[in-house]
Amino acid sequence: MSAYENPAYEIDVANSQNCWTVDEEFLRETVQRTLALEEVRAAEISVAVIDNGEIQELNRQFLEHDYATDVLSFLLECDVELADDGTAAPPLGRGKTLSGEVIISAQMAADRAAEFGWEADKELLLYLVHGLLHLCGYDDHTDKQRALMRSRERAVLSQWNIVPRDEVDLSRSDS
Numbered sequence: 001m002s003a004y005e006n007p008a009y010e011i012d013v014a015n016s017q018n019c020w021t022v023d024e025e026f027l028r029e030t031v032q033r034t035l036a037l038e039e040v041r042a043a044e045i046s047v048a049v050i051d052n053g054e055i056q057e058l059n060r061q062f063l064e065h066d067y068a069t070d071v072l073s074f075l076l077e078c079d080v081e082l083a084d085d086g087t088a089a090p091p092l093g094r095g096k097t098l099s100g101e102v103i104i105s106a107q108m109a110a111d112r113a114a115e116f117g118w119e120a121d122k123e124l125l126l127y128l129v130h131g132l133l134h135l136c137g138y139d140d141h142t143d144k145q146r147a148l149m150r151s152r153e154r155a156v157l158s159q160w161n162i163v164p165r166d167e168v169d170l171s172r173s174d175s
Helices: 024-037 051-061 108-117 121-136 143-158
Strands: 007-016 041-048 071-076 097-103
Touching: 024 041, 024 071, 024 121, 024 143, 041 051, 041 121, 051 071, 051 097, 051 108, 071 121, 097 108, 097 121, 108 121, 121 143
Parallel strands: 007 041, 041 097
Antiparallel strands: 071 097
């Protein structure tokens, strides 16, 4: 049992894309570790790894944006108000019980990773962490919020000695 495993976390990973092989167990571990670092008390999280066509359809259906995106996140339930004005101190997930979905495009991760010269699995991990942080209450609409989210992304990714590419800006993500 990992130091980050928590029986109060129910995590489901579904991989319907065939762009490349994704390590579903590592994605589960990433969810566990991210929630633990954010001090989330209990969670039910569903992660879907899909391709650009599927994520574009979901983006159109739920957000009325007719284009493929990297990550979508949907908070289904939370026991406390999630209002980040950029002044709260992390971890914003502290003590929360939440339920949500994170949908990530493996195809977008592969395309963007090639564009920026790093590994697709790291790009996918970045998308997953970004979506999970949204579920915990982080936002990225203002410069202050975006800076806090980037800081938390770096803190989580550093658990695997991953330094995000400098050009990363998921603020246009539809999470």
